[in-house]
Amino acid sequence: MEIPLFRFQSLSFDRSQSNCSFPFTLSGPKDKLFKDNSLFSGYCFSFNRRKWRNPFDKIRCSSLEQGLQPRLKPKPKPSKIDVGDRKEAVLEETQKRKPSPGLCSQIEKLVLNKRYREALEFFEILEFEGGFELGSSTYDALVSACIGLKSIRGVKRLFRFMTNNGFELDLYMRNRVLLMHVKCGMMIDARRLFDEMPARNFVSWNTIIGGLVDSGDYLEAFQMFFILWEEFSDGGSRTFAMMIQASAGLSNIFAGRQFHSCALKVGFGENIFVSCALIDMYSKCGSIEDAQSVFDEMPVKTTVGWNSIIAGYALHGYSEEALGMYNEMRDSGVAVDHFTFSIIIRICTRLASLEHARQAHAGLVRHGFGLDIVANTALVDFYSKWGRIEDARHVFDKMPQKNVISWNALIAGYGNHGRGEEAIEMFKQMLKEGLIPNHVTFLAVLSACSYSGLTECGWEIFESMSVDHKIKPRAMHYACMIELLGREGLLDDAFALIRSAPFKPTANMWAALLTACRVHENLELGKFAAENLYGMEPEKLNNYVVLFNIYNSSGKLKEAATVFQTLRRKGLRMLPACSWIEVKKQPYVFLSGDKSHYQTKEIHQKVGNLMLEIAKHGYVPVRKYLLPDVEQGEQVLLYHSEKLAIAFGLINTPDWTALQVVQSHRICADCHSAIKLIALVTGREIVVKDASRFHHFRDGSCSCGDYW
Numbered sequence: 001m002e003i004p005l006f007r008f009q010s011l012s013f014d015r016s017q018s019n020c021s022f023p024f025t026l027s028g029p030k031d032k033l034f035k036d037n038s039l040f041s042g043y044c045f046s047f048n049r050r051k052w053r054n055p056f057d058k059i060r061c062s063s064l065e066q067g068l069q070p071r072l073k074p075k076p077k078p079s080k081i082d083v084g085d086r087k088e089a090v091l092e093e094t095q096k097r098k099p100s101p102g103l104c105s106q107i108e109k110l111v112l113n114k115r116y117r118e119a120l121e122f123f124e125i126l127e128f129e130g131g132f133e134l135g136s137s138t139y140d141a142l143v144s145a146c147i148g149l150k151s152i153r154g155v156k157r158l159f160r161f162m163t164n165n166g167f168e169l170d171l172y173m174r175n176r177v178l179l180m181h182v183k184c185g186m187m188i189d190a191r192r193l194f195d196e197m198p199a200r201n202f203v204s205w206n207t208i209i210g211g212l213v214d215s216g217d218y219l220e221a222f223q224m225f226f227i228l229w230e231e232f233s234d235g236g237s238r239t240f241a242m243m244i245q246a247s248a249g250l251s252n253i254f255a256g257r258q259f260h261s262c263a264l265k266v267g268f269g270e271n272i273f274v275s276c277a278l279i280d281m282y283s284k285c286g287s288i289e290d291a292q293s294v295f296d297e298m299p300v301k302t303t304v305g306w307n308s309i310i311a312g313y314a315l316h317g318y319s320e321e322a323l324g325m326y327n328e329m330r331d332s333g334v335a336v337d338h339f340t341f342s343i344i345i346r347i348c349t350r351l352a353s354l355e356h357a358r359q360a361h362a363g364l365v366r367h368g369f370g371l372d373i374v375a376n377t378a379l380v381d382f383y384s385k386w387g388r389i390e391d392a393r394h395v396f397d398k399m400p401q402k403n404v405i406s407w408n409a410l411i412a413g414y415g416n417h418g419r420g421e422e423a424i425e426m427f428k429q430m431l432k433e434g435l436i437p438n439h440v441t442f443l444a445v446l447s448a449c450s451y452s453g454l455t456e457c458g459w460e461i462f463e464s465m466s467v468d469h470k471i472k473p474r475a476m477h478y479a480c481m482i483e484l485l486g487r488e489g490l491l492d493d494a495f496a497l498i499r500s501a502p503f504k505p506t507a508n509m510w511a512a513l514l515t516a517c518r519v520h521e522n523l524e525l526g527k528f529a530a531e532n533l534y535g536m537e538p539e540k541l542n543n544y545v546v547l548f549n550i551y552n553s554s555g556k557l558k559e560a561a562t563v564f565q566t567l568r569r570k571g572l573r574m575l576p577a578c579s580w581i582e583v584k585k586q587p588y589v590f591l592s593g594d595k596s597h598y599q600t601k602e603i604h605q606k607v608g609n610l611m612l613e614i615a616k617h618g619y620v621p622v623r624k625y626l627l628p629d630v631e632q633g634e635q636v637l638l639y640h641s642e643k644l645a646i647a648f649g650l651i652n653t654p655d656w657t658a659l660q661v662v663q664s665h666r667i668c669a670d671c672h673s674a675i676k677l678i679a680l681v682t683g684r685e686i687v688v689k690d691a692s693r694f695h696h697f698r699d700g701s702c703s704c705g706d707y708w
Helices: 086-095 101-112 116-129 136-148 150-164 169-185 187-196 202-214 220-234 237-249 253-265 272-283 286-298 303-315 318-332 338-351 354-366 375-385 389-398 404-416 420-432 437-452 454-469 475-487 491-500 507-520 521-536 541-553 557-568 600-615 632-637 641-652 671-681
Strands: 576-584 586-591 661-665 686-689 694-698
Touching: 101 136, 116 136, 116 150, 116 671, 136 169, 150 286, 150 507, 169 187, 169 202, 187 202, 202 220, 202 237, 202 600, 220 237, 237 253, 237 272, 253 272, 272 286, 272 303, 272 338, 272 586, 286 303, 303 338, 318 338, 338 354, 338 375, 354 375, 375 389, 404 420, 404 437, 404 521, 420 437, 420 454, 437 454, 437 475, 437 586, 454 475, 491 507, 507 521, 507 541, 507 686, 521 541, 541 557, 576 641, 586 641, 600 632, 600 641, 600 671, 641 671, 671 686, 671 694
Parallel strands: 661 686
Antiparallel strands: 576 586, 576 661, 686 694
16 A cells, blocks of 8 residues: 655744744643644644743643642752651660671562562561661662552662661662652642752653653643743653653544644654654544654664554554565564563454464464464464464463453453353353453453343342342343343343333343344344444444334235335435355355356366255255345355355365365354354354354254354
């Protein structure tokens, strides 16, 4: 794909200018900010010290709207750690003991070797006995241990120990303590410490601004930046990179362009951190052309730079272009890292490219990242979503560390493959190992119960959400329970659950009920659910198709014709169904009735033979559910895309291999019935991933239990 590049004509300026104008203002609610490109309104970004007007005459922040007083230029306060009374200090010094030098040395060595937990265990000895006076190097090591473990409890213990022992912090140690609070997510305490600092340098400012950006408080980060610039009329490359990241967080390309222009003015245009932040910002703000331009201007393209532009293309759906950039990266000789492989695996998930994913998996191991938690979680997700659940479990079992995302990916994978009991078993194992489930975990396990018809387990887990885990069920969890009840034919109970929900029913909840009404042919309730769906999603074709099929299967041909006319009037039309199958590492795509393939004659002959064979086992074409925009003659049913793809796979693969087909739409009832019998007469396992879920066909049955 060729993308026009324009090399930032809009960012050109006269480098002899002394000022760089930034028309920004922080006012208005967050969802309406920047629509008038006014974030810097009232500012003149001077590069000479003390040239700014008061920045707060036109700035309001979200905290002001809540009646809170702004923190303008925080006045230094006496440190709570400094010793106030000299006489008391002398008295304390006579009581303090110096710990064994070997103990302090051991703590520092443990931290140096990243054995943070053991270092904090040694610190507990000092903490328990009390009265010890530690040196700065030991405190510095303990700060690193708390950061390494992200231990809020450790931070509180260490800071209390410093305070109680009257340790006087120099600027370096104050910055380290501030960083410790920021890295552990304790931003309220971090802001208080920052306000109380008697002196600050750029490290102090960058630490607090970086913490605000990382925690998503972008407006507060802008406010702090304005105070910094007013005081110093300066900022380092890291400061600009963080503010560009904040612009990306606000999805505001105008703010990002202003910082880009200013970074060029002060000579940071070729800085690697600024360039990577710009690539990320332009990508997230919807301008991949600008992101590509920044990348092209980089004098040295590093691993992070390549990762940023590849991720940008992937974000915009340019998956093939992203893979092309990945190949260029490898050819350029730049080292790939675990982030590179994580991005590529996610791209493969979108493209359903098993071969590329396997290559990325092999590269991950070959480059020494085989144990990386992020990349391996991406692999578990990929294999789960594309029919390789055993491979997903193999990767999962080999992971030395797993987080909740890793568990969620595998549980969801088992659920999508109709293996609900194994999903529940993994959920129980996750709880046993002490991991705390989140709402995604419950969505995965409830979906698994729904797909496999595990009603009792589903209800137990649903009720445990609020009782045992203090997680309030969301609409998505209710939709799972409605589908679970609908699967069992308990339509009245499903409808009662919708009415009892503590919030307004969502489209997914009504859609789950409508599907149940289609399967169990409940015309009246299905019509009621469809009417509610129309009000929420008037242009969604599938809602009309389901109601059309309910009427048609119930013999209400006049009502079905009315739905058909509504579809025509609205101009809604089903996109052509297509299926694709990968044979010998090559994908092949088929449309219904397709005659363009070079093996068309053999494929159609194979389909005909299969239909004759399965007819001996009771197959009768199913015309019960129709598509309102496709002729449903017997010849069309015979050559649906799924049947063509399967016939092609049977012709071109050995008898012992399983077939895997991906279908763009929900599989039709006729194909579902036919494929069950094809799997029986051929002795093959056939896996079909449709728009709803996975269908594993074996020995004349399907993993979905004929409910999809």
